[in-house]
Amino acid sequence: MKARTSWMTKSSAALLVAVMLGTACSSGPANTPPPANTGGEQGTNTGTNKGAETPPPEIKEATIEFWHAYGEGEEKVLLEEVLPKFKEQYPHLTVNPTRMPTENLEQQVITAVAGNVAPDIMRMDNTWIPKFAREQALQPVDGFPDFAALKDASFEAPMSTNYYDGQYYGVPLDTNTKIAIYNKELLAEAGATEPPQTMEELAELARALKQKDPGKFGITIGGVDAWNMPPWFWSLGGRITDDEYTKASGYLNSPESVQALETIIGWHEEGLLAPPILAGQPGTWEGLRGEEGTPATYMMINDGPWFFSILGDAVAETMIPAKMPSGPDGQSHSVIGGQNLVLFRGAKEPDAAWQFAQFMSSEEIQVLMAVKTGAIPTNRKAAQSEELKAIPYLQAYVDELETALARTPSAEWDKISQAFQAAFEAALRGQATPQDALDAAAAEIDGYLSR
């Protein structure tokens, strides 16, 4: 008996907690809408007062539980500059921030929600919103005061990542994309002083570099997953779904997509791609910069603004930020990433949390975070700010964002990205032809999109 029960105990312990508490809280406050969430208030508030700037008439003390997974540097800015400013504007509100580990964060969130100990508000990856909204973990925010104003002040693409099933479940906080980052020295070794403009030029440089030194790589794709591969796949003409995200067949397996994948496989067979494409060592940053005692061997990588904000002066002189080389349509299409602020259904202080969300998406704070951490603003005005122009690397990212594409917004995103990754991995490892791999993935993804 011990045999049978012990595995069950293990596999079900988490379930048990989740299930028991889940039923307990479902009859409680979780289902009742927050007071601010009523239609009437929305109309009176919009336009009459300035919302974020003026505290509400009744001053009620509240502590807002805030979860985030900011990096160390970003957390420092949050604690030392952002939160004191918030306290200044809203003396009656206290924010209690908790920095969560990124490892297993989703599992921690779902356990917390099931146990009714979720925070009021959380900074969460924007691909998670549909899934958590479907699981009834989040509360819609379109009923809160001044939502419409906030929506208008934000860029459309990041805002749209909060949309699920007819409602908005969060507000955009920061956005990012990935650009090409070149090692000046290796670029020169390949025979160029300026970053290449097109994919063909890049491949030529990579070939030249290979000829000089077979141990060096001109192109680095960080992996076959749906975060590292799309900037290349899309720029080379591939697509995952139609523009309305309803169908993958005819897009993911279109001749253009197959051609894009074949180009990447061609590079791989020529030995132009650095080892990280199939999870090899050294990693992208180590290869680009060289590790202790070993020189740099990667001419370029594709990465986000955090590369520059984290490494700072160490790379300011040696690396060149540039737009991704363009593909057949004369443009490059990188991937949009970013984080949103969401309110949980069981939030104890939804109104205060909403004020915090408004504060975080205000122009002032967005500029502050951009300048200090390289987080690209989602607030239109903040993005145009003069202060941002002083950051040398940021412009390339803002430019790249204009043609960047979003990952499929779907509650089934995890499965879609798995299918995508499996197809690319199979094709690159030579276990399936590009056409077969993409056909299979397209059919599988069609199933997820139709749900």
Place this chain on the structure above:
Amino acid sequence: MRRAIRQYVQVAPYLTLGVLLTAVFVLYPLVKGIYISFFEYKVLAPELSLFVGFDNYARALQDPKVLIALRNTVLFALVTVPGQWLLGVIVAMMVNLRTIRFKLFFRFVYYLPVISSWIVVSYLFKYLFSDSASGMVNYLLVELIPVLPAPVNWLQQTWTANLVVWVVSIWKGIGWVMIMYLAALQSVPKSLYEAASIDGAKGVRTFIHITLPLMKPMTTYVLINLIIGSFQAFIQVFLITEGGPMDSTHLLSTYMFRHAFQFFDFGYASAISVMMGLMIFVLTYSQQRTFGKDRIEY
């Protein structure tokens, strides 16, 4: 009769606690797990769950990745159970030899992996077997003792990745088998060996004809536990290979976990775990029935 009742009342409080804990932490999750497996289950809003009958089971039986995970689970048992057992017995016999000194030291060294955290050990092996020439094992096998012509991408190929998982699991389990057998060896009367040596039996023959038969109850116990343990294996795969490359090293447990906690597909995950539970039950049931009945009297 009355005495029996009184006795029962006296022990009832102690029993209740155990029964209660079992009910809350074993029986309830067991029943609930089976229940969930018949639903498209929403863990955060159970009232919205959809009853789907045996759909989850049908889906699992048609899922090629379940087959791969099953293959890996069975192979894992076939490799690590005999591996741990054989090496554990050998180590136990060696540590038990009269000529060996510092017994305590050896016992400690071999038992150390058992008490180390799975997480630490998994990461350790992940780094030992990391790709390229800078990996420790690659360095050892290519540079120091040149048995391999080029560095191996251990974790990027199905079979080498599985090998790493097997190696860490065997290495970590040897100590437990050793301790169990060392304990059992203490109970074998010396007179048997003396008698055997008078008859002219030596070394390996005494082991096969005296030690092993006398160890039979312990062997059954150890094997059942190793088999159960092998089906419970999770952390090593979860941390070292994450099921990759291309989902080819998943065990049923890690595949189930992915569906539950990454895809939030709790119904499907429960169906897989119920089937896994049935399998373990069938595999160990017959052994358990005879287990404990054969007592050896000296």
